[in-house]
Amino acid sequence: MHNGLAIGVGRIPIRNEADFFIHELVPVKFFGSTVYITTTHVCAAIIIVTIMILAICARNSVLKHQDNPTKFSAGVEIAIETLLKFVHGSMGEAGKHYINYIGAIFIYIFLSNISGLFGLRPPTADYGTTLCLALITFVMIQYAAIRYKKWGAFTDLFQPVFFFFPMNVISEFATPLSLSLRLFGNILAGTVMMSLYYGLIPVLFRFGIPAFLHIYLDLFSGAIQAYVFTMLTMTFVFDKRNVE
Amino acid sequence: MSINIEGLVHAFSALGAGIAVCSGIGTGIGQGNAAGMGAQAVGRNPGCKGDIMSTMLLGQAVAETTGLYGLVVALLLMFVKPFNK
Numbered sequence: 001m002h003n004g005l006a007i008g009v010g011r012i013p014i015r016n017e018a019d020f021f022i023h024e025l026v027p028v029k030f031f032g033s034t035v036y037i038t039t040t041h042v043c044a045a046i047i048i049v050t051i052m053i054l055a056i057c058a059r060n061s062v063l064k065h066q067d068n069p070t071k072f073s074a075g076v077e078i079a080i081e082t083l084l085k086f087v088h089g090s091m092g093e094a095g096k097h098y099i100n101y102i103g104a105i106f107i108y109i110f111l112s113n114i115s116g117l118f119g120l121r122p123p124t125a126d127y128g129t130t131l132c133l134a135l136i137t138f139v140m141i142q143y144a145a146i147r148y149k150k151w152g153a154f155t156d157l158f159q160p161v162f163f164f165f166p167m168n169v170i171s172e173f174a175t176p177l178s179l180s181l182r183l184f185g186n187i188l189a190g191t192v193m194m195s196l197y198y199g200l201i202p203v204l205f206r207f208g209i210p211a212f213l214h215i216y217l218d219l220f221s222g223a224i225q226a227y228v229f230t231m232l233t234m235t236f237v238f239d240k241r242n243v244e
Numbered sequence: 245m246s247i248n249i250e251g252l253v254h255a256f257s258a259l260g261a262g263i264a265v266c267s268g269i270g271t272g273i274g275q276g277n278a279a280g281m282g283a284q285a286v287g288r289n290p291g292c293k294g295d296i297m298s299t300m301l302l303g304q305a306v307a308e309t310t311g312l313y314g315l316v317v318a319l320l321l322m323f324v325k326p327f328n329k
Binding site: 021178181182184185186188189192224225227228231232235 | 312
């Protein structure tokens with residue numbers, strides 16, 4: 001894509017290299033049409049491989065050092081206990097059915113969001129990724145509703161009176177939309193800001209100063225958004241369970 | 245000076261992007277309100293700082309959604325250019 005930014009202040013030329021677009025890398029034939037393997041796929045693959053390596057290391061370390069924990073295995077145990085407390089604190093006893101999904105999605109979103117620190121383009125800054133995550137959550141919310149309320153899941157759509165049905169349906173479908181757009185918008189805004197900074201500013205200012213921007217836009221914002229996504233998932237699922 | 249239609253579309257797209265980002269005003273007010281109330285609550289009851297923090301962050305994130313819709317619309321207008329042929 002060649003959508004350069006047409007920016008210039010008076011006669012001062014500003015460098016024009018801001019690049020936050022998704023690049024198409026490898027064309028692939030797929031059922032007769034051409035699709036592309038993009039930067040999102042590559043970055044997501046890198047992150048997934050990192051998570052797998054981390055998980056294998058953590059498992060080996062925890063199993064091996066059960067009696068005399070090292071720093072790494074103790075850290076892993078603290079992280080898992082924090083996660084357990086987080087899930088049980090907001091879902092109660094029902095949390096144990098969902099801990100796997102919540103933990104996995106939290107780790108994936110968090111590492112995706114902070115991958116901008118390591119020079120990758122965050123996969124969550126692509127609407128395809130966040131929409132898929134939100135759709136998984138949507139399926140899980142509906143599954144929880146049917147599981148806990150049986151037919152009540154359907155009759156609840158006609159609460160409080162029958163002509164509220166369209167509004168209830170819309171509000172059910174608005175959940176994944178707002179979840180995905182929130183994550184996407186936040187991370188994309190951070191990515192755009194960072195690439196504008198790196199692309200439009202002279203080389204002299206590229207050292208030191210961006211560290212503060214990275215701390216806010218990548219670390220802080222990414223951690224908050226990962227927390228919010230998982231927290232909202234738990235809230236919605238728990239909501240379906242609560243009402244009789 | 246002649247005005248071609250493509251430049252006009254470009255100009256109005258940029259104008260629309262600027263107007264769309266104005267949705268951030270409401271978001272800012274709402275988030276600031278939530279943060280102020282959170283600070284008040286912590287001042288009154290420092291014991292439940294963690295609960296107050298998590299509730300406040302959740303509320304702020306939900307309030308942020310409308311602002312982000314505006315941001316997404318602005319970015320679409322600026323970089324995807326749906327109205328250019």
